[in-house]
Amino acid sequence: MNSKIISLSLICLLFLSCQGQQTKTVQTVDVTAFAEKLKATDKAQLLDVRTPEEFSSGHIENATNVNWNGDDFVAKAENYDKSKPVFVYCKVGGRSAQAADKLAELGFNEVYNLEGGIMKWNASGNAKPSEKIIGICDQEYGELIKSSERVMIDFNAKWCAPCKKMNPYILKFQREMADKIKIVQFDADENKTIVDQLKLDGLPVIIVYEKGKEVWRNVGYISEEELRKHL
Secondary structure: OHHHHHHHHHHHHHHHHHHHHHHHHEEEEOHHHHHHHHHHOOOOEEEEOOOHHHHHOOOOOOOEEOOOOOOOHHHHHOOOOOOOOEEEEOOOOHHHHHHHHHHHHOOOOOEEEEOOHHHHHHHOOOOOOOOOOOOOOHHHHHHHHOOOOEEEEEEEOOOOHHHHHHHHHHHHHHHHOOOOOEEEEEEOOOOHHHHHHOOOOOOOEEEEEEOOEEEEEEEOOOOHHHHHHHO
16 A cells, blocks of 8 residues: 555656656746846857748847758757757747747757747847848838828738738728728738837737827737728
8 A cells, every 4th residue: 555655656746847847948938038048148059940031031149040840950959059058039939939849859958938039029129220121111101101091001921820811801801991991911021120110029910090190909810800890
């Protein structure tokens, strides 16, 4: 009887130990904590797990590109020191969360995932301003939102699942409501300058303007019925 109790106790301790180790291995942290930990770590291993195209359009200083969607992610990850902290980020946090779990599975002891990705990082003011204009500039954007009595801007991305789900009815509204509101879509990756200037920290983002003034904004998925109410 005593041996059974001891065995059961050992199993419980092992389970709790594994739970604690898993929690410690991968930590999803906000921008402030990520930046502080990154700064405090000597020769930090910082992985940008977006595509090479996304990486080339702008990235966190000293980051290296290890594409989560690439066939060689594991091979490249194996080149890093598993005993030291590793920091990962993507656009909004989805891919980096998967990458972080994979790194833990590969044996990395301390993995930090940036909550909200580089969009949160840039919106928080951590990014260095770029002199290169990517996509529409603020002057052109200002003229656009004043070009009609009412204007709706949809910021989206090709990789964004909610964006893809919403796109069919946004295009439908664009046709049906042409006499009531001007609807314009922007790819966030191709219009990085205005995205950073507006401090957008998630996708999709819909902004409605009246006479050039913002009157409503939605971040994240919104159903066709709910969006119609606001238009």
